[in-house]
Amino acid sequence: MNQYDAIVIGAGHNGLTNGAYLAKAGLKVAVLERNPYIGGATVSRELHKGWYYSNCSYVSSLLRPEITRDLELPRHGLQVVPFGGGATFMRNGDYFGNYSDHDRHYREIARHSKRDANAYDRYSADTSLQTKLIRPYLLRTPPDPTSLKPRDLRDLLEFARSFMALGEEKLLDTIKFWTASVGDYLNEYFETDVIKAHMAGSGIIGTALGVYSPGTAYVLLHHYMGDVDGNVGAWGFARGGMGAIANSLSKALQSFGGEIICDANVDEIMVRGGRVTGVALKDGTEYRAPIVVSNLDPKRTFLDITNPSDLPKDVLKKARNFKIRGSSGKLNIALDGLPVFNGLDPRSRLMAGDLHFSDSLERQERAYDDWKAGTWSKDPYLDMMIPSLTDPTMAPPGKHMMSVFVQYAPPKIEGREWTDEDKDGFEKSVIDQISNYSPNFRDLILHCETRTPREIEAEVGLTEGNIFMGELTFDQLLFNRPFPGYAQYRGPIKGMYLCSSGTHPGGGVMAAPGANAAREILADLKRPNTVPGGYADD
């Protein structure tokens, strides 16, 4: 009875995607979830009556359109609605707004600096060039640079060709880009503090690095390389909350005969004779399968649910050294009405986008200083959204739901565990900052859910509360993700696979790791591939 062809551990979006493609290929699949609900960090819950909180991931852009279309997620209830707008509010009472219309956006930048407004086109072109380099590799398995297999050699050659085709100058720019800090990158284009700060946010979100830390320019790219309906860099909301993504994936999975088993907390991956044989739950239940796919992050996969005696030492060492540092927290707030922000008409379309209060790189770097010192930022960087301005199902009419992503929050406070007092202090730093720019904000709060890395790790299972399941730095990307030698979704034990955001191409509700892993599993089983290829991106 508890015998399957494949077991996937963790019903987050990648586990569900992986299970869906395996089930589509005819495998008998079970996806095990330790929580009583599915979704992992792609979840929406009614935590205050009438309000739906996407209390982890909160926006969508990276979800691969090829997967959405192939698994018919719209038919299974998924609707991704783009939002426009966004603004950074300034200490002087002004703001910088983000407009989707190019000419209107030019005028807004020019209001702060004509030179920056003109430089924006050069910045856009240079950044687009980088997205074009990476996008074709999202739905592909990274080639192994040490392998002599024909497929790896072919893919490496293609990879090299696309870089060499850039020509010397752009190749050098590219190498610099992939290792630069977002601050230095932006300094090459812009002179105005608020404009740089507005754009730099994408370089640090989810990352335990500061705007001047090398490698953060790539993180910016990671937030730019998605698209909504072909508009690269655009972001949207899943109607009904991010949980709609997991729910539609679960329906796709079930339409192919796959099963989801909740309240199934995996204790250990069972191994016999160098092969996986299934999993054992903490309550003693066993599920048997010759294939076990872990959608947990690499640390949990190798250090928590695999018996160390079944693993080579190098894997244990690499897992121990894997960088997965908690850097962020989240406030989810039910509001009795729409907050008003200094200087901006509340009816402005800018309100529907991402809102921030860090108006200089200096402030963002200082916020990181607090993290290094082992505490939450006293003047944090916020990525704040009001999804109820776009999606009428998130809160009652006229009321609003606010999602506040907060950076920085360390996994431990000065080396010790978070306490409830720390959590209150963290919450206060965020609410105080918003209140500094919004006189009516505090009075509108009906309910607030505050999540520090402690809560995120405990409830969602992300080690240290790291939203990407591992830092998105070059030493942990492509054929280095999660670590060299294990980047092609195969674990060190026969029948063991990895499909989490800890594998290529990383975090951000892309569903690409889950799909890529399924393709590798089906290849090993010599079954026809069910995973779609990526769209050509020109």
Added chain:
Amino acid sequence: MSDFNREARLLTTPFHSRVAAMCDLNDWGNWMGYTTPNAYFDVELEYFSVRSTTGVFDLSPMNKYRVTGPDAERYLNRLITRDVTKIGVNRVGYAIWCDDNGQVIDDGTIFRLGEEDYRICSYQRADDWLAWNTLGFDVSIENESDAVAGLAVQGPTSCTVLTLLGCTDLNQLKPFGIAHYTFEGRPLMVSRTGFTGDLGYEVWVPPESAEALWDQLFELGRDYLIKPIGSHALELARIEAGFLQAKVDFMPAEEIVRVGRSRSPFELGLSWLVDFSKPLFNGRAALLKEQANGSRYRFAMLDVEGNKPAEHSFILKGDKQVGTVTSAAWCPTAKANIAYAQIEMPHGAVGDELVAEIYYQRELHWTRLLAPCKVIDAPIFKSPKRWQTPAPPH
């Protein structure tokens, strides 16, 4: 300074003052001689208001004809290809009308307002055609295009917004039903009709009510995220929902110069609108003949691989060109690349695998792409909300 007598080329609709105030992009088009917005602020976001909240489209330039008299039903039954007697009072029917050769002149909606009282709402002007067809019928035709202003109020929260406006129990109105209300002392008619394939209504008022209607709708609809939408957003929605557009997907038969460029209902996938069991109608004999002998073309909805819209593409079967695309779009809700094509028989049956020859330009560079495509049997976007009664709140 020149002192010539300047006369505006384009008219404005009764909503124009309000439309213009909201048209951030100042992106105007010419629809039937009226100044109408192509886009208000962002085509994508406008489109998504129809799919996620409420979108409002000014459809006042539509042509409206009142058909009254003892023979109104008989007259219309002669005029259109479907059986008008099946459209009850306070019901609406989608219809097409053909010339004597069975070629489609236009499509539109027939509103039955009373036993002997109808309104035809059409994209094309039809005064001449309607007048000639009155011969032998006791019927009167009145062009009331200027006397009726209209807004399409479409999307998941549309029923809620209109209910707040005073349209009591609107959620009980079935698809293609009509309900009558009073707005500021004047009549207001609501029909559960639209061009978007989702829950939606069309609201009809005298022009004097237009500005107040717009103002109140947007005031009451604010909490339901109401937005104005222009013609570009509507175009996306209608392609996704499977609606044909005159002069885009077919040429009105009466305007055809070149032989063979018109299309029959069968060739537009509209055979369900042709009822041979009813009395004589325009084009009946020709259509019977076509039914027996076969059509020249087939209307096909294509699901095109990849994400490049197959606009103006040739459709190939092997090396042979067998058709052309009339409408195409990447459909943002269905997340599919859809094209409508006219395919030469016998090709284009459901399931047929064809190739779209797509040309697209990036940075002045043209690329030719051969994208496999498949004929599908129904529109890609299907909203259950469209058919639900009572209408859902959002």
